[in-house]
Amino acid sequence: MSEQEDPAARQGKATDGTESVDGWGNAALALSAAVPILGFIIEEELTTNALLGALIFATVGIGLRIETAIKSRR
Numbered sequence: 001m002s003e004q005e006d007p008a009a010r011q012g013k014a015t016d017g018t019e020s021v022d023g024w025g026n027a028a029l030a031l032s033a034a035v036p037i038l039g040f041i042i043e044e045e046l047t048t049n050a051l052l053g054a055l056i057f058a059t060v061g062i063g064l065r066i067e068t069a070i071k072s073r074r
Helices: 019-043 048-073
Strands: none
Touching (some): 019 048
16 A cells, blocks of 8 residues: 655645744845845945845855755655
């Protein structure tokens, strides 16, 4: 007999508690876009701090998304 597949796994959704980590990764990626925009609006120029903050948030966001992908494959 064949095993029953989990419908959530078939749809590509994580079912092992990684949803919150994935959400934090999405939030960090969104902040990586928002930081330079807000910095540009406030300072009226693109500062090094805004670019550095965007790089940090993007790195953290991508790292969290990769961690979620690895954990959901197990």
